[in-house]
Amino acid sequence: MAQAPVLPRGFELPLKQRLPRVGAIDQVAVEERAADLAKRSIKKEAKVWALELAIRCCDLTTLEGQDTPGKVAALCSKAIRPDPLDANVPSVAAICVYPNLIPAAKERLAGSGVKVASVATAFPSGQSPLGVKLRDVEDAVAMGADEIDMVIDRGAFLSGRYAKVFDEIVKVKEACGDAHLKVILEVSELGTYDNVRRASLLAMAADADFIKTSTGKLPGAATLPAQLVMLEAIRDVYEETGRKVGMKSAGGIRAAKNAIQYLVQVHETLGPDWLTPDLYRIGASSLVNDILMQLRKEKTGAYQSKDYFTND
Amino acid sequence: MTGGRLAVRKTYKLFIGGAFPRSESGRTLELEGYNVARASRKDAREAVVAARKAFGGWSAATAYNRGQVLYRLAETMETRAGAFAAACTGRREVARAIDRVVWYAGWADKLAQVLGSANPVAGPYFNFTIPEPTGVVAIIAPTEPALDGLVARLAPAVVGGNAVIILASDDHPLAAIELAEAVATSDVPGGVVNVLTGLRSELAPVLAAHMDVNAIDVTGADGDVAALEVLAAENVKRVVRAREDRSPWEIASFMELKTVWHPIGR
Numbered sequence: 132m133a134q135a136p137v138l139p140r141g142f143e144l145p146l147k148q149r150l151p152r153v154g155a156i157d158q159v160a161v162e163e164r165a166a167d168l169a170k171r172s173i174k175k176e177a178k179v180w181a182l183e184l185a186i187r188c189c190d191l192t193t194l195e196g197q198d199t200p201g202k203v204a205a206l207c208s209k210a211i212r213p214d215p216l217d218a219n220v221p222s223v224a225a226i227c228v229y230p231n232l233i234p235a236a237k238e239r240l241a242g243s244g245v246k247v248a249s250v251a252t253a254f255p256s257g258q259s260p261l262g263v264k265l266r267d268v269e270d271a272v273a274m275g276a277d278e279i280d281m282v283i284d285r286g287a288f289l290s291g292r293y294a295k296v297f298d299e300i301v302k303v304k305e306a307c308g309d310a311h312l313k314v315i316l317e318v319s320e321l322g323t324y325d326n327v328r329r330a331s332l333l334a335m336a337a338d339a340d341f342i343k344t345s346t347g348k349l350p351g352a353a354t355l356p357a358q359l360v361m362l363e364a365i366r367d368v369y370e371e372t373g374r375k376v377g378m379k380s381a382g383g384i385r386a387a388k389n390a391i392q393y394l395v396q397v398h399e400t401l402g403p404d405w406l407t408p409d410l411y412r413i414g415a416s417s418l419v420n421d422i423l424m425q426l427r428k429e430k431t432g433a434y435q436s437k438d439y440f441t442n443d
Numbered sequence: 444m445t446g447g448r449l450a451v452r453k454t455y456k457l458f459i460g461g462a463f464p465r466s467e468s469g470r471t472l473e474l475e476g477y478n479v480a481r482a483s484r485k486d487a488r489e490a491v492v493a494a495r496k497a498f499g500g501w502s503a504a505t506a507y508n509r510g511q512v513l514y515r516l517a518e519t520m521e522t523r524a525g526a527f528a529a530a531c532t533g534r535r536e537v538a539r540a541i542d543r544v545v546w547y548a549g550w551a552d553k554l555a556q557v558l559g560s561a562n563p564v565a566g567p568y569f570n571f572t573i574p575e576p577t578g579v580v581a582i583i584a585p586t587e588p589a590l591d592g593l594v595a596r597l598a599p600a601v602v603g604g605n606a607v608i609i610l611a612s613d614d615h616p617l618a619a620i621e622l623a624e625a626v627a628t629s630d631v632p633g634g635v636v637n638v639l640t641g642l643r644s645e646l647a648p649v650l651a652a653h654m655d656v657n658a659i660d661v662t663g664a665d666g667d668v669a670a671l672e673v674l675a676a677e678n679v680k681r682v683v684r685a686r687e688d689r690s691p692w693e694i695a696s697f698m699e700l701k702t703v704w705h706p707i708g709r
Contacts, residue, residue, distance in 0.1 A: 436655030
């Protein structure tokens with residue numbers, strides 16, 4: 132698996148023969164280990180450290196049909212300074228929006244260090260012709276997106292047309308230019324952990340900067356075992372090629388406690404090198420509020436209420 | 444113990460969100476000859492979460508429905524009268540407590556008429572004042588009488604549409620848990636009534652300081668009530684004390700009065 136393997140374009144072979152070590156995932160063991168790591172108790176200073184890290188790694192996301200420039204502007208203010216009453220709470224890593232809202236986000240975030248990520252490639256289904264997807268990416272980059280979150284064509288993947296999926300990622304990566312590319316696998320649609328691992332390796336082989344669990348548009352999005360499978364794929368690629376690929380978990384991570392469980396797993400699987408916004412992200416919207424409530428609880432000693440934190 | 448049958452001993456647990464969990468801390472206390480769960484700060488937090496979750500549905504239920512559900516609670520209490528009698532001063536107190544639930548159940552659909560008003564204003568507007576439930580209410584149960592004292596605080600809070608967390612008395616927690624078992628078999632939705640047993644000195648300040656608790660009833664608080672009021676002031680909690688034995692004004696003290704202006708159309 133050194134570098135991106137030379138894959139026969141448009142040539143439908145079983146993936147096994149082109150990507151070594153896809154192997155099979157032991158479902159019971161993965162779920163057991165994920166559950167085991169989730170039990171770890173993180174308290175006091177370590178908890179505060181982990182919560183602040185989770186905020187720094189957060190892609191504050193709004194992907195709704197009802198998004199307006201006004202809502203995005205409000206979200207950007209929150210991204211820069213999550214807690215208006217406490218300047219010590221760090222900024223999030225990025226804002227994640229639909230392409231049309233990139234200019235609004237760009238304007239508000241100028242000079243803040245918070246990046247603008249945009250979904251593209253016919254998000255969330257990815258069921259559109261390649262030309263449309265590439266144009267989507269080019270437009271998003273032209274409007275100033277620093278990061279592109281693309282979706283793979285699950286229909287192609289599940290019907291065994293891996294080369295199509297691979298080629299699309301390669302072309303999207305080219306269209307991205309300097310923008311970072313995150314490849315969304317949508318694990319809940321892939322069906323098996325074997326497929327999750329296969330798709331992870333495929334995306335990394337196609338030069339993805341990040342691999343990402345989910346669009347957040349489906350129920351049962353990110354799960355701890357799915358992240359573990361993906362992290363182990365990242366680790367295998369790193370051990371073989373020395374290349375560090377990032378991980379983004381998104382969808383359904385709403386409680387500070389869950390975020391810490393995801394971070395623990397990253398630390399245990401990939402080590403402290405990955406505990407940075409450059410290599411790990413959590414895509415979330417309501418998570419930030421829960422973290423802010425926990426941080427203020429650690430500071431004041433009193434349990435907090437949603438009533439005193441902004442909705443978006 | 445006859446016929447060599449082993450006694451089925453009861454472990455008294457907490458009542459949170461309609462379930463009977465042990466304390467997450469694993470701690471117990473021996474009180475009134477039984478092992479009783481000793482709730483921790485986290486249990487208190489879970490109880491508030493459960494109450495907050497239940498509040499929406501309960502406060503939106505029709506007054507008529509709330510009255511019926513409360514009457515159903517009186518029914519389930521009646522069938523457990525024996526167990527209640529053992530946990531308090533006896534049958535007489537149980538009867539008083541059950542009658543009290545029935546009495547408050549009747550108030551459910553009369554509150555708005557008695558506590559609310561149509562106010563005269565100098566303009567082309569209707570002006571109404573309407574009682575609305577305060578939200579999540581923490582009740583520090585009075586020590587005596589163990590059952591009726593608790594019911595006297597619980598019933599007026601619940602009938603108005605609030606969700607409550609009862610902090611049982613240190614000395615007589617069994618009445619509170621028996622009451623939880625009656626609540627669990629009535630139609631009161633899970634989370635509307637939650638019961639914590641343990642040390643009041645440990646738990647009362649946590650609930651008083653909790654930002655998501657909207658009112659605290661300190662009728663049963665002993666010791667430093669002023670300290671609790673200071674904690675409650677942080678989010679301007681309503682601090683409630685019993686004033687009368689039975690009265691719609693006891694319900695009113697758990698309610699907020701909201702005033703609405705509505706233009707008079709033609």
